Amino acid sequence: MDAPFPFGFPGPTAFYLATYVLTLVAHVVFMNYVLAGTGVLLFRQIRGKAGTSDVLADLLRDWLPFALSAAITAGIAPLLFIQILYKKAFYTANLLLFHRWMLILPALIVGFYLLYAQKTAFVKARPRLRLLVTTGALACFLFTALSWTENYLLARSEGAWASMYASKSMIYENREILPRMLLWTLGALPTLAVLLGWQLHRRDRAGSPVESATFQRVARLGLGGLVVAGACAAGYAMLVGPAARAHAVGPMAWPWFVAAAAGVVVEGAGFVGLYRAQENRGKWLGIASAGLLFVILGTTVVREVLRITAVDFAALYAEHARAAQVSGRWLFLGFFPVNAVLAIWAIRTALTRAERPAA
Amino acid sequence: MKSARGTPYINLVVDTSPLGVPYYPTNDFGPLMKGLVIGGLGIFHVFLAQFAIGGGVLMTYFEWLSGKGKLPSARRFTSGYFKVLVLVSFVVGALTGVGMWFTSIQTSPRTIGLMVDTFHWVWATEWTFFSLEVIAGYCFYRYGDRLDGRSRLFLLGLYTTAAWFSLFWINGILSWQLTPGAWLESGDLWAGFFNPTFWPSLFFRTFAAMAIAALVAALVISVSPFERDEQKELLHRAAHLLAPMALMPLLGAWYLFAMPKDSRSWVLGGSPAMTMFFGLGAGASLLVGMYALFGLLLRRLYINSATASLLIVLGFAATAGGEFVREGARKPFTVRETLYSNAMTPAEIVTMRERGSVTHDPYPLRDAADYPNDQVRLGAKVYRFQCSVCHTVGGVNGLVHLAGTWTAEQTRLNVAKLQHTKPFMPPFAGTPEELEALVRFIEWEAASRPKEFEVTSDPATLAQIKRWLDEAGTAPGYAAASEKKR
Numbered sequence: 060m061d062a063p064f065p066f067g068f069p070g071p072t073a074f075y076l077a078t079y080v081l082t083l084v085a086h087v088v089f090m091n092y093v094l095a096g097t098g099v100l101l102f103r104q105i106r107g108k109a110g111t112s113d114v115l116a117d118l119l120r121d122w123l124p125f126a127l128s129a130a131i132t133a134g135i136a137p138l139l140f141i142q143i144l145y146k147k148a149f150y151t152a153n154l155l156l157f158h159r160w161m162l163i164l165p166a167l168i169v170g171f172y173l174l175y176a177q178k179t180a181f182v183k184a185r186p187r188l189r190l191l192v193t194t195g196a197l198a199c200f201l202f203t204a205l206s207w208t209e210n211y212l213l214a215r216s217e218g219a220w221a222s223m224y225a226s227k228s229m230i231y232e233n234r235e236i237l238p239r240m241l242l243w244t245l246g247a248l249p250t251l252a253v254l255l256g257w258q259l260h261r262r263d264r265a266g267s268p269v270e271s272a273t274f275q276r277v278a279r280l281g282l283g284g285l286v287v288a289g290a291c292a293a294g295y296a297m298l299v300g301p302a303a304r305a306h307a308v309g310p311m312a313w314p315w316f317v318a319a320a321a322g323v324v325v326e327g328a329g330f331v332g333l334y335r336a337q338e339n340r341g342k343w344l345g346i347a348s349a350g351l352l353f354v355i356l357g358t359t360v361v362r363e364v365l366r367i368t369a370v371d372f373a374a375l376y377a378e379h380a381r382a383a384q385v386s387g388r389w390l391f392l393g394f395f396p397v398n399a400v401l402a403i404w405a406i407r408t409a410l411t412r413a414e415r416p417a418a
Numbered sequence: 419m420k421s422a423r424g425t426p427y428i429n430l431v432v433d434t435s436p437l438g439v440p441y442y443p444t445n446d447f448g449p450l451m452k453g454l455v456i457g458g459l460g461i462f463h464v465f466l467a468q469f470a471i472g473g474g475v476l477m478t479y480f481e482w483l484s485g486k487g488k489l490p491s492a493r494r495f496t497s498g499y500f501k502v503l504v505l506v507s508f509v510v511g512a513l514t515g516v517g518m519w520f521t522s523i524q525t526s527p528r529t530i531g532l533m534v535d536t537f538h539w540v541w542a543t544e545w546t547f548f549s550l551e552v553i554a555g556y557c558f559y560r561y562g563d564r565l566d567g568r569s570r571l572f573l574l575g576l577y578t579t580a581a582w583f584s585l586f587w588i589n590g591i592l593s594w595q596l597t598p599g600a601w602l603e604s605g606d607l608w609a610g611f612f613n614p615t616f617w618p619s620l621f622f623r624t625f626a627a628m629a630i631a632a633l634v635a636a637l638v639i640s641v642s643p644f645e646r647d648e649q650k651e652l653l654h655r656a657a658h659l660l661a662p663m664a665l666m667p668l669l670g671a672w673y674l675f676a677m678p679k680d681s682r683s684w685v686l687g688g689s690p691a692m693t694m695f696f697g698l699g700a701g702a703s704l705l706v707g708m709y710a711l712f713g714l715l716l717r718r719l720y721i722n723s724a725t726a727s728l729l730i731v732l733g734f735a736a737t738a739g740g741e742f743v744r745e746g747a748r749k750p751f752t753v754r755e756t757l758y759s760n761a762m763t764p765a766e767i768v769t770m771r772e773r774g775s776v777t778h779d780p781y782p783l784r785d786a787a788d789y790p791n792d793q794v795r796l797g798a799k800v801y802r803f804q805c806s807v808c809h810t811v812g813g814v815n816g817l818v819h820l821a822g823t824w825t826a827e828q829t830r831l832n833v834a835k836l837q838h839t840k841p842f843m844p845p846f847a848g849t850p851e852e853l854e855a856l857v858r859f860i861e862w863e864a865a866s867r868p869k870e871f872e873v874t875s876d877p878a879t880l881a882q883i884k885r886w887l888d889e890a891g892t893a894p895g896y897a898a899a900s901e902k903k904r
């Protein structure tokens with residue numbers, strides 16, 4: 060385990076780790092849009108004046124339900140692979156959190172409908188109700204994020220399992236939970252900024268001009284997000300102790316740590332460029348997106364390394380090897396590109412063939 | 419019992435515990451049986467998922483009719499119907515799907531673990547289809563009203579094909595649980611996937627999906643602002659999707675005959691509960707089928723929203739019956755001949771008879787101080803590990819009710835020969851001491867948990883239990899029964 064991730068593991072383990080991380084990255088992108096997007100929507104609704112139009116709020120209201128659907132769909136793939144990588148730990152944490160864990164589902168259903176309710180004329184016309192609806196949705200998503208965080212930390216801590224079971228508690232108490240949650244929530248802001256930036260850019264290019272001030276607002280959101288999330292990450296690093304800090308920059312994680320740090324710089328440069336740009340915004344968004352990719356990939360790998368080094372990971376190799384003997388991999392590798400092409404074709408058809416709505 | 423040499427998962431070594439058995443914390447669902455929880459959610463999910471698939475078929479058919487100029491109101495209907503589908507099925511359907519996964523973990527982590535281990539690439543493939551379904555569906559939802567007929571048909575066709583393939587893949591995994599077929603011999607994935615109940619189950623579910631979609635369409639049509647003639651025409655066309663129901667009895671029979679003999683016998687009278695659910699499913703389907711045939715297809719009757727709602731309720735009842743039968747018929751296994759309902763392998767039962775089932779269970783009892791002595795505590799642990807997946811103490815299928823009138827001797831005998839007491843139960847998997855402790859635990863519960871409770875340790879009793887256990891053997895009950903017949 061002295062080589063950079065995912066090298067240094069037996070082949071099957073490295074393969075499942077890499078697949079897991081890549082699929083989790085997709086989940087993180089959409090989950091960030093939902094988490095930060097609902098927060099930003101609430102903020103704008105609190106700040107906004109009745110009757111004035113707000114491009115960002117409209118955009119968020121329009122796209123949040125889809126983003127949630129995408130976050131859930133993208134979450135299913137890592138959910139599959141985590142069961143191969145850490146089966147017993149993952150199941151045990153689920154079981155210990157019991158009803159608390161299962162509550163994620165009604166929370167997401169309620170959150171989903173609240174997002175749809177945002178789009179109705181009835182809610183749109185009632186500012187107070189609108190605030191209540193958005194607050195409800197945000198609470199549902201924060202609860203979901205909290206539950207995943209708790210589950211992740213509990214699954215890593217085998218020593219806590221028996222006593223938690225005996226105590227009947229469905230809440231895992233660990234001082235890392237809230238700071239970690241904060242890190243996830245604030246860290247979602249730059250991702251949201253990049254995605255919003257692209258949405259606005261597309262709208263702009265499609266003939267519905269978007270004001271510079273709106274792009275600047277998005278760039279500020281991204282930059283501000285990077286700063287607060289960075290500060291939060293530093294605070295979290297202090298909290299986790301020297302051993303975890305050493306692993307985060309140890310042999311397995313350091314290239315990824317560096318990639319994430321470099322990504323922050325590139326992303327920041329992209330946001331600064333976007334803030335200043337009067338044209339060519341696509342270029343700056345491209346730069347910010349490249350940075351974002353490195354940040355998410357790098358931090359996701361570092362997150363995984365911290366788990367690998369916290370559990371007896373070598374004991375799981377045999378299971379991974381057994382899983383790898385099962386056939387079907389080619390089925391997946393065959394259908395994945397075919398269905399990806401079909402999905403792109405569907406999106407292209409929708410975007411290029413749809414008549415423009417009347418202004 | 420057959421062996422399964424080829425598959426790497428028959429030795430389910432997932433843990434470093436001395437027995438190689440993974441111990442999980444077991445939750446108490448109160449008076450509810452765990453099976454009821456997963457069954458309840460399962461019905462809901464299956465109904466919605468089938469609606470999503472059948473809805474796709476219906477809309478593609480309508481879009482095609484519209485393109486041919488045969489059904490002018492079809493486009494308007496499709497747009498409204500798709501909104502219902504997205505709001506109900508995309509949201510609740512998708513999340514109850516994740517819910518099924520989470521509930522399966524709650525009821526039997528080892529079973530879902532085995533399923534994931536064996537079929538993860540099939541599941542991953544299914545995920546690519548599910549993603550395609552969501553993407554094509556959203557494209558239609560957002561842009562459908564502004565698209566030309568060909569593009570609409572393309573998106574709907576893609577959505578439907580992807581949705582149906584989701585069913586295709588999942589159907590292979592679920593039917594494998596009941597009839598793993600040649601997988602047991604060879605460990606070959608495809609032998610397990612295309613197992614004996616794969617095809618009847620796939621066709622049955624496809625036709626059920628079409629029927630559910632037609633019933634929901636009837637409701638949507640009846641409440642939509644169409645002219646009466648338009649409504650009648652739409653209804654008649656939607657009813658075409660009910661026509662394949664005529665084949666359901668045949669498919670049901672095929673499914674029944676592809677099932678293991680013992681499972682079939684539970685359904686056809688051997689187990690009152692399962693027979694009742696089978697009757698519910700068959701009866702409700704028959705009623706819907708008759709109405710469809712005579713009312714909608716032959717006499718072209720108009721259908722109002724109340725009747726449409728009633729038909730949907732019947733459709734739901736049919737799904738409920740079918741799902742309970744599917745879940746129940748697997749007993750005493752969750753994966754036939756591989757993993758018992760209480761998540762033990764046949765080989766582990768042999769070992770546990772010698773070395774005990776809970777000796778290495780690291781999870782303490784909750785409220786351990788409430789029990790009067792160590793023997794009852796041991797019994798409570800044995801109950802938790804071996805029985806609680808299908809029984810409660812005093813609620814649904816409660817041990818106190820089932821065994822409350824038996825003498826101690828009867829209880830010992832019936833537990834020692836568990837798989838012969840009822841062949842849909844697994845063999846008892848512990849030592850005579852564990853069995854005696856379980857009997858004492860049941861008696862203590864039946865006696866309303868007194869503070870003081872005598873500890874039994876008569877060597878003659880333990881020797882008798884051992885004899886009964888040996889007589890019972892460790893093969894499943896149905897195997898012994900068919901052996902006896904021979």
Ligand code: HEM
Binds near residue numbers: 130133201
């Ligand atoms: C709006 C809804 C959701 C939010 C806000 C959310 C949030 C999160 C967060 C914050 C984490 C990281 C936890 C940590 O590292 O401490 C996470 C991880 C994860 N999420 Fe989500 N999530 C959502 C929905 C889902 C759903 C529905 C699924 C499954 C279908 C899912 C699958 C996963 C998986 C597999 C992980 C990785 C867990 C691990 O590595 O232990 N998420 N999610």
